[in-house]
Amino acid sequence: MSQSKVERGFDSDVRGLAREMVAQRRETGVRRAVEDSLLITGRNLIRLKRNPIVIVAIAIFPMVFLLGFWIVGQKLFAAQGINYLQYLLPVVNLQALYFAGLGSAIMLAKDIETGMMQRCRAMPISRVAVVAGLVLAYVVRGLLATMVLMAIAYPLGFRFNGGPIAALGYLILVLTFTATCITGYSILALKLRSPTLVDAVAIIPYTPLVLMSNGFSPTENFPAWLQPVVRYQPVSVTCDALRALVSGSEGSLVFFGASLLWLGGLLVILGLWSVRLYRRLGSAD
Amino acid sequence: MDPILEVKNLTKRFGETVVLRGVNLSAERGTVLGVLGPNGAGKTTAINCLTTLLVPDGGEARIAGYDVVSDPAAVRSLIGLTGQFAAVDEALTARENLVLFGRLLRLKRNAAKRRADELLAQFELSEAANRPVKTFSGGMRRRLDLAASIVVLPLVLFLDEPTTGLDPRSRQQLWAVVKDLKAQGITIVLTTQYLEEADALADQIVVIDRGQVIAEGTVDELKDRVGGRFCELRLERAVDLERVKRVLDQMGLDYAQVGARDGERTEGSAKTLAVPAAEGAKTLTEIVLKLESEGIDLADISLRRPSLDDVFFALTGHTT
Secondary structure, eight states, X not given: OHHHHHHHHHHHHHXXXXXXXXXXXXXXXXXXXXXXXXXXXXXXXXXHHTOHHXXXXXXXXXXXXXXXXXXXXXXXXXXXXXXXXXXXXHHHHHHHHHHHHHHHHHHHHHHHHHTHHHHHHTSSSOTTHHHHHHHHHXXXXXXXXXXXXXXXXXXXXXXXXXXXXXXXXXXXXXHHHHHXXXXXXXXXXXXXXXXXXXXXXXXXXXXXXXXXSTTSSOGGGSOTTTHHHHHHSHHHHHHHHHHHHHHTOTTHHHHHHHHHHHHXXXXXXXXXXXXXXXXXXXXXX | OOOSEEEEEEEEEETTEEEEEEEEEEEOTTOEEEEEOOTTSSHHHHHHHHTTSSOOSEEEEEETTEETTTOHHHHHTTEEEEOSSOOSOSSSBHHHHHHHHHHHTTOOHHHHHHHHHHHHHHTTOSTTTTSBGGGSOHHHHHHHHHHHHTSSOOXXXXXXXXXXXXXXXXXXXXXXXXXXXXXXXXXXXXXXSOHHHHXXXXXXXXXXXXXXXXXXXXXXXXXXXXXXXXXXXXXXXXXXXXXXHHHHHHHTOOOEETTGGGSSOOTTGGGEEEEEOTTTHHHHHHHHHHHHHTTOOEEEEEEEOOOHHHHHHHHXXXXX
């Protein structure tokens, strides 16, 4: 009689303990999502801060590109009636954001390869925390890169003439572009799962997207057969929008809308694809 | 009393390949369950199913009564996992890692810091606490990995091949930690390829091959089935084989020809014999002396414990 009481007692001890542990560590809910995502963001920001390449990418690269292209192209484009510094800044900005996206894929691939992703998935933390923490950290990096670029460009003579609403629009496009790049590149990371592979392959979209855009040179300067591609591809459309917002010109709302449509659409499609790949992380290990 | 871990008929397929074919496991609270098997047996897949990283295709698994498929969030709050790869952040310091995991597990900042210090001391990482993990040796990284999975003490701790790739000293250290955790009442499920590891740590062993449990029992029960230590003799000349066999017969010793198990004759198999050595070194010495007195040369003689290969051969009739 007392034996079974003891057994039952022990049994209920385990169940009681388990219940307590389960109750203490609920992983669902918005509050959890926010708290956990912020913790992971903090971790990622520390990783970024301690990686010397990131400092170079944020501060030095944009400066080198801006100065390099501006010095070479200033007189040439002045002959076409273009203030090259104003023309050039958006694409240098987008390029910095593009590389932020590339960097995020390498960080994600590292987390998958090292097993950190696996550990987080086996912990009672919000299911969105790892990805949200990655996106947030790299959006912060993108914003920092943008601010550094502006700080460099102002002494050179760059001026934002669009006013506060246009500045907000500029910011929205910067954020959306960064998020789209991160999402797009996350697909690479989720498929390849190795930082070295991602590093090797990631640069491939760069040429068609950034170099074959009107970011560095107006569409008219491209050969006729290439012009339709150049004119309508997402980086070009976004550059048009950013330039319009910078100068505060009349058509900026239309450009803004077109860019948002492109980037938003890509974000949704790439996002869905990425989520599907993320769910399959468990298999095929 | 219900076992704290109950797994019935666990099945998992990857495309066409069936990796787990109805695995049954159970563990009582406060014990160490060893899951022994070669590479590709399905050990990691089984662990991944139990820690909610994979969704099984069939069967049932419960931890403290919570089902891993229908209640994965609850299961996650009861378990700890140390996977095959040391999953800690390289750019962060040891302390930062532990504080991060502590806070993710709902400890308040100060509590997380205190717990981090506690663990750093327990795992002898206090000196290196503020160095980034990428400067750590493999053994240190593993210790940190283990510490990270018990920042909050789980009911069940899963260790997936925790000492693979570690030097002997680090391996011993880790074993000591595991024993310590068991003393604290944590139930531990440990996968390993090494029979001696299962031997040293496990109360119950389950042997898995090709996705199925082929044997279970205590370590001693398993060894009885397999046979204990044995002497392996390699003769200098193959022609001596028959003479040696007669000598062993005279000594009243059994023997088996090694290498014949695969059905192929490997180069050494014509010259190699295995002799069960119940008395260990004594048997070996007797054999050496006797063969020497008969003038038979030995190329090599050693005292060996059954390897995983031997276990498998005894249980399945094939090697790993």
